[in-house]
Amino acid sequence: METPVLDLPAPVAARLRRPGWRDPRLLVGVVLVAASVALGSWAVGAAQRTVPVWVARDVLAPGDTLRASDLVVADVRLGVAGDDYLRADGDLPQDRVVLRTVGAGELVPAGAVGSADALDVRPVAVPLENPPSRDLVAGAAVDVWWTPAEADAPAAAQEQGAVTPEPRQLASALTVAEVSAPDGGFGPGGGRTVHVLVPVDELPGVLGALAGDGVVDLVPVPGSGA
Known part of the structure; x- marks a missing residue:
């Protein structure tokens, strides 16, 4: 007795659809690339940007009154550490004294200046x-x-x-x-x-x-x- 042969349709190859511009995965990828480029540009720009900072003309000892005549201004590249030093693009703090020794030619740390009560x-x-x-x-x-x-x-x-x-x-x-x-x-x-x-x-x-x-x-x- 012969075995019946089933006549099955030939398999159809699956086609890969090209993602359209509305595909969420494509949109997420574009956003990530744009954010990475923007962040890199900002980091490079911040590293190359100079800011004016107060520098000690001579040695400043604890208890010395902070005076503009004892300081000079220098444009330096500080990057993200810009807030750690006394910036010269604003008014010099009034009624402030040096709390620790600052060497001649040293950038004045913001934490080295304060009220006389802190001495x-x-x-x-x-x-x-x-x-x-x-x-x-x-x-x-x-x-x-x-x-x-x-x-x-x-x-x-x-x-x-x-x-x-x-x-x-x-x-x-x-x-x-x-x-x-x-x-x-x-x-x-x-x-x-x-x-x-x-x-x-x-x-x-x-x-x-x-x-x-x-x-x-x-x-x-x-x-x-x-």
Whole structure:
């Protein structure tokens, strides 16, 4: 018995339809490409755009009043960091002081300027007994040492003839605000006086040493006055 053969129609090849301009996938692709081009153009333009920023003419120490005469304007490329520095395309903030040391030629950070109430240091004048180091300049960091007078040495040391008192460190890494000397000053240290910024909680020790017998020395921290 012969097996019946079914006469089936030949398969028809499926045709791929070309997407039309109303196809959502095509529209999404066009939007993504356009957004990427726009974002790239904006990033390149922002990176190449310069903005005017205040720059310190000389060293600015904590407590210094912010004055235009102490600043110069420079056009620099900051990109997205433009708000991190004090812009010069507006009015200079009034009644503001420097809160931390800003080096000569440094862009003034916006966070380095604020109200005097935010300062936690006080300027203290330290007369020098010994010739100063050349690194002792405004903006440098110094350690404060005190050598008491021989009369303050322990009795046991005096009995043994070793009456040289032991120096003691009073404070570390204090900022030098100013170094002054009278015209024609002579004598120990050349008559120089150094104004250092002392944290409020360290004032009793420093002021007590200056008021008592002994010698106060300022030792520059290497590299801080560069």
